Amino acid sequence: DQLFKCPVAVVRYRTGPFLEERLAFLGHLANEGYTRKSLQNNARDLLAIAHTLVLAGRRRKALTLAEVEFTLADHRRFFPLAVRWLKFLGRLRQRPARLAPWAKKIKAFADYMEHEAGLSPVTIYDRCSxxxxxxxxxxxxxxxxxxxxxxxxxxxxxxxxxxxxYSRTTIRQWACVLRAFFRFADGRGWCRKGLAESVRAPRVFSQASLPLGPSWDDVRRLLATTEGDQPHNIRARPILMLLAIYGLRRGEVSRLRLEDFDWEHEVFRVVSSKTGRIRTYPLTRSVGDAILRYLQEMRPRSSHRELFLTRRPPSRPLHASLTGLVGDRLRALNVSLPHYGPHALRHACASRLLATGLSLKEIGDQLGHTDPDSTRIYAKVDLVGLREVADFDMGGVL
Structure with missing residues (x-):
């Protein structure tokens, strides 16, 4: 009754097969943020699928993917929706995912890292990956x-x-992880003796790891592209601000939740991607206004508590999409960078903080660095600022 006004249409949908099952799934789609028009289209297709299943004698039977495909052979466009519907109802028989042949060995490696090495869950997950x-x-x-x-x-x-x-630094990380794994495997007789010691990492030169991001003028140009009333800009603006102004990592932005923001005290908290520690930041007026506008005008209604969601239904947390969102906009500025992902804005933030006179300790606190060397690298890139300081000092002496 909520989707259709025509009495004839209401009767047709109410008297069709699998009424309760169709209504439950449509309610689920509504909670995921589907529009009224999309719900109407899905209701129409679900009714057609339901009639097809009844005619095929599959009213109460759980089906495999092959059986669904065979039943809908003459209506192939319904196949994706039928699979989602049956999966939602628990009536889709799926084969268990095929495990990699070495999965048990990696599981044993993970257990060793957890129970004997005492490593964090994030480190264990990364190493296994x-x-x-x-x-x-x-x-x-x-x-x-x-x-x-x-x-x-x-x-x-x-x-x-x-x-x-990959960069030489990243390959060096791979090599370290592989040595640890093959050393573990060697101890259990799973691989050739001494294989771990043969893993060689490339040399990393002192200037090879210089973090290069866009200039702050380019960051301003980037934020200028998000002005206006277009929905994709309303969502992009607070994301880019959090990456550039606060220097947050991609995962830290994508994992932000509604309850992380204390609007009364104008602060928000971030869970570190690397250490799991919680950092608290003051919420600036411009960033707060951008987030509020997104919440009030753009964020779809959803049971998900993550702050940023996909725009198209079904609404889900925004994770990998952040890389494309940032990369596409940076490339559109015609700036030359070694990398165009969210981390480039973190580098821009650090360089900007250094240029404004903050100490490396203060910058490290802002970025969530626990190792001073992670922050000290930014001192190598601000050559202009260092020359200005040198000229000033020399002038004072002379």
Whole structure:
């Protein structure tokens, strides 16, 4: 009755098969932020799917993907919606995901890191991800690690260093993780003896890790592109501000929740991506206004508590999309950067703070650095500022 006004249409939808199941799924879609028009279209398609299932004699039977595809062979455009609906109802029989042949070994490595090495969950997850992706690159078959040789590891790491690939610093991290894993595997007889010691990391030169981000003038130009009333700009503006003004990491922005903001005291809290510690920041007026506008005008109604959600239904937390959001806008400015992701704005923030005269300790606190060396690297990039300081000092002496 809420979607259709025509009495004939209401009767047709109410007397169709699977009424309760269709209404439950439509209610779920409404909670995900679907518009009235989208709900009407889905209601129409669900009714057609329901009639097809009844005609095929599958009224109460759980179906496999192959059976759904066969039943809807003459109505293929309904297949994605039918799968989502049956999955929502718990009536889709899915085969368990196929585990990688070395999955048990990585699970044992994770247990070792948790119970014996005492590493944090974030570190364990990252290390397991590194190892899994590297074994995928090597195309290890059958789950045995004995076929892995130092030469294969060297060639794989060398290929990852090719133009457009990973930086030397990142490859060095891969090598450290691989050594830890193969040392663990060696102790259990899973790989060749001494394989861990043969993993070589590339040299990282002192100037190779200089963090390069856009200039602050470019950041201003970037924020200027978000002015106006277009929905995608209303959402992009607070995201870019949090990345550039506060220097937050991509994951820290995407994980912000509604309850992280204390509007009465004008502060918000951030959970560090690396340490899990909570940092509290003052909420500036401009950033607060941008967030409030997004909440009031753009954020879809949803059961998700994350601050930033996708614009198109079904609404879900915004994670990987942040990279494209930042990268597309930076490239549109025609600025030359080694990387165009959210971390470039973190570098811009650090360089800006250094230029305004903040100490490295203060900058490290702002960025959430626990290692002073992580902040000290920014002292190498502000050459103009250092020359001005030198000229001033020399002038005073002379």
């Amino acid at each position: 590194y190892v899994t992706r590297f074994l995928d690159r090597l195309s290890v078959k059958g789950g045995s690690l004995h076929g892995i040789t130092p030469y294969r590891i060297d060639m794989a790491l060398q290929k990852m260093l090719e133009p457009g690939g």
